[in-house]
Amino acid sequence: MVVALVVALTRDGRDAVEPRQVEVPRASxxxxxxxxxxxxxxxxxxxxxxxxxxxxxxxxxxxxxxxxxxxxxxxxxxxxxxxxxxxxxxxxxxxxxxxxxxxxxxxxxxxxxxxxxxxxxxxxxxxxxxxxxxxxxxxxxxxxxxxxxxRGQLAVARSDSHLVLVDGTQREANDVAERVARGIPVVTKVLPEWSSPVVVEVPASASDLDETLGAAPGTYAGIAAVTAGVGTETGPDAPVHVFVNPEVTDGLRRAGAQVVMSHELVHVATDAVRRPVEPWLLEGFADYVALRDTRLPDRVTLGRAIEAARRDGVPDALPTAADFDTRARDLQARYEEAWLACRIIAERLGERGLVKVYEGAWRGAALADQLESAGLPLEAVTRAWREELRSLLR
The missing domain is CATH 3.10.450 (Nuclear Transport Factor 2; Chain: A,)
Incomplete structure (x- = not known):
């Protein structure tokens, strides 16, 4: 951009102007x-x-x-x-x-x-x-x-079934790849038809994770991992990857980090990013699959839910979409409550019954109708869920 500067001069008692050209930096x-x-x-x-x-x-x-x-x-x-x-x-x-x-x-x-x-x-x-x-x-x-x-050179681990890219060391990439390799059979035990390849991205920090996903700073600070679209495309073939927050997962024990990865792989397997499933069913089902073969007592797997119930009382209703906001209070308690609800469904209808309910919701059927037709009304699920939470407070 060229700007003309006006310079005032005095000649014979009269004012005159003389333009002078000054070059100003501009975009090209x-x-x-x-x-x-x-x-x-x-x-x-x-x-x-x-x-x-x-x-x-x-x-x-x-x-x-x-x-x-x-x-x-x-x-x-x-x-x-x-x-x-x-x-x-x-x-x-x-x-x-x-x-x-x-x-x-x-x-x-x-x-x-x-x-x-x-x-x-x-x-x-x-x-x-x-x-x-x-x-x-x-x-x-x-x-x-x-x-x-x-962001510069990454550590990469790959196989036919997965691709892992880490802004860190090769050892970190290999560790994440091992979690993916262990998580795939965990998922296929419940969802045997799934065979899609998986991409896992691990930025160097929580703030880098926000930037990778184009989110406001602090959005994923407390989240261990998230399955999300890679860019702005939302079509049926648009890529969906698992994104890991190392600031959270590095503080987990090996079993906890594995559950996180298996949980996210369920989201990949069920195309959760593009399917409008009730949030408590979405997250509870993923945790049900991820925790299915663990041998942890309820006092551990439901520890935060118990703590929240002691403080605030047993909730009247199952968690809502707002309860799963990444910055919501007691977010981990809500995940545990969702898992408990799905476990109750599996106990009453069998594991295939839970999968059938999830698949029906995945195809767009109303969740309440799905449960009603299976002989387990949503009200009965909620009642049993509240009773089980209450029993854990004793």
């Missing part, structure tokens, strides 16, 4: 589009030189990040990578640095049936006569997403 969408085209081509070609050549001179941190992205492209078998400039974000700084929203697509071949799509904030900076890429992501994690594969 055309140059940004060209840099992004080189970036996408470099990722598709797994070309380290092309990608590191997009880093600003004397910026080893960005160069390492872009080199790591080239490594990720190979280890994750990234495909269908595109990067389209959309619009400028904010203003251009005095040194010519600015940010833009970029629509990106990507897919992990062999695991994602269709590409993910998301808006990513990319930083651009002048590098002599060229425009360089200065990084990914907005300030405070509130602008767009930062896909995990853009």
């Amino acid at each position: 969408p055309g140059e940004a589009a060209a840099a992004l085209a080189s970036f996408a081509a470099g990722v598709e070609a797994r070309d380290t030189d092309t990608l590191t050549g997009l880093a600003p001179e004397d910026s080893p941190e960005v160069e390492d990040q872009l080199s790591g992205i080239a490594t990720n492209a190979a280890s994750l078998d990234l495909r269908d990578v595109t990067a389209r400039y959309v619009d400028q974000v904010g203003t251009v700084s005095a040194d010519g640095t600015w940010s833009g929203v970029v629509e990106m697509t990507w897919r992990f071949r062999g695991f994602d049936r269709a590409p993910a799509r998301a808006d990513v904030v990319v930083s651009f900076t002048r590098d002599g006569d060229a425009l360089a890429i200065g990084g990914f992501g907005g300030s405070g994690g509130s602008e767009g997403r930062v896909p995990l594969w853009l």
Whole structure:
């Protein structure tokens, strides 16, 4: 942008003006589009030189990040990578640095049936006569997403059934992969027809998890893991991955971390992200499968639910959708209560009866009608559930 400055002069007692041209830094969408085209081509070609050549001179941190992205492209078998400039974000700084929203697509071949799509904030900076890429992501994690594969070189563990990518060590990736491998047969014991591959992403921190999912800071701070869409696409083939919060799972014992992973794999197996199932049934069923073969006493598996009931009294009704908000009070107690309700259904109708009820709700049938037709009205489930909670307080 060129700005004309007006300079007042005095000549023969009269005022005159003389315009002077001053060059002000401005965004260059055309140059940004060209840099992004080189970036996408470099990722598709797994070309380290092309990608590191997009880093600003004397910026080893960005160069390492872009080199790591080239490594990720190979280890994750990234495909269908595109990067389209959309619009400028904010203003251009005095040194010519600015940010833009970029629509990106990507897919992990062999695991994602269709590409993910998301808006990513990319930083651009002048590098002599060229425009360089200065990084990914907005300030405070509130602008767009930062896909995990853009954070630099990741540790990767893969097999025919699963792909694990971790912003951490190879040992951490292997540990997570072992949990996935142990969790798959846990799920297929109850859901034998499931055979879909699984992708698990583990950012370095809870705040990075929020950025990976494009969520407000703090959204997933207290959540051990979540199964979610990778980007903004919601179609039947849009990728759905498991995302792990290491700040929570690292504090769990081995058995607890395994239950978390098995729980999330149930969500993958039942396509829970795209199916409108009653939240208590959704979460309770996942915990029922994950805990099915454990030998823990109720005082352990229902410990937080018991604590909440002692403090506030036995709830009048099963947990609602609001109770499962990631920042809700006593969230873990609500999960335990949901599991207890599903266990009661399995005790009264048998495990296949519980699966049948879940599958009916999964197909869109009213849950109350499903239970009624099975001979176990929802009111009876709630009554038995309250009685069992009350008995645990004695």
